[in-house]
Amino acid sequence: MPPSQQTDSKSEVLVMGAGNFGSCLADHLGDSSHEVLLWSREEDVVKHFNKYHKNPKYLTDHSFPETITAIGPDLPSADILSKIDVLLFAIPTEGLRETLTRLRPRMDENNVPLLIFVNKGIEVGTQALTLEIVADTCGKEFARVATFISGPSFAKEIIRRQPTSVSVASLSQAHAEKASKLFHQPWFRCYTGKDPIGIELAGALKNVYAIVTGIADGLGFENNTRASLITRGLAEMTRIGAAYGASPLTFLTLAGVGDLFLTCSSPTSRNYTVGYRLGKGEKLEDIIRTLGSVAEGVTTTKGLKTIIDELAVVAPIANGIYEVLYEGKDVREQANLLMAHPPVSEIDLPERRRGGPVSQLMKKLGLEE
């Protein structure tokens, strides 16, 4: 890969969360001349990071640029928050409401940094996406400019500068473009979009289907099975997204099918791994206890079930995984049940545009005037 491009405009960035993804993104931005603070709630991580420039718990082999300073475990002060240009959250969805609630009184609404979120989940209990959590905790002015980055992007590969592309979306086009510019590097491309809710839903839902394909692989099913689960998972995600009010086309983006394909086909995915180990017969509690990292699909399945029921969407795969995770149903029996569903039409196509070769052929068949 070509060397990192040093940007003209140097930003002061604060990354909240020093797990796999927060550390990786701090490294990415620190490597392109931005000043980076990395907040961790774990004191040992902060001390070790500042002494050795290594994270003792996540991406442990990697040496981080010396320009990154770790802070914590106390939350960043009002003074720090007033000086930064970018505030990036890389903590799991379940921890976001509390963190934002505690941070908000320290933030000046007349000096709001660029707010970026990379978590991929639905909050249990409220079924809220992050945009709504931001609105609830910080107010609508913050939510209107909140920006979301999502897409096929394993931390372990970004840190090795593998070419990566992601979707970046916000209700504010200007903020999406700012975030895109901040992250752009020869090994990292950003594609901006205007459907943050669709992008968020896609990122959260693909984790659920990654657990399902992991189960199938763990049970010993092969390539045909995985390909049909990914494709039918995409159809289901799109149906849920459309019923939710997102654009169905968003599910064809990097944050949609891109990330779905990645996480459903690689053991690097924690969600796929949860599924694979379930397929091999391990218990969910044991898998979560020993995973060492978050798999957001497990909690998201719970919120998703409520959404599916409320919107009355046909979602046999998501319902099936809910029953496995939360009702103790047997994984092999659920697989058999899915295959035993009666045949249905594959996809609801929009009205066909008249004209072109299809119309000519239909005329020849006497099916079109």
Ligand SMILES: NC(=O)C1=CN([C@@H]2O[C@H](COP(=O)(O)OP(=O)(O)OC[C@H]3O[C@@H](n4cnc5c(N)ncnc54)[C@H](O)[C@@H]3O)[C@@H](O)[C@H]2O)C=CC1
């Ligand atoms: N690892 C990856 O490749 C990618 C992860 N993501 C998303 O980024 C988010 C973070 O993932 P990872 O860093 O991989 O997870 P991780 O499990 O490696 O690290 C999570 C970090 O968040 C902190 N944390 C957990 N609960 C917290 C709370 N309640 N308050 C404050 N801090 C808390 C942990 O101490 C840890 O530093 C997740 O939503 C994940 O879906 C998105 C893209 C890629």
Ligand SMILES: O=C(CO)COP(=O)(O)O
């Ligand atoms: O979202 C990811 C990559 O894009 C990471 O997936 P997992 O959380 O399943 O590891």
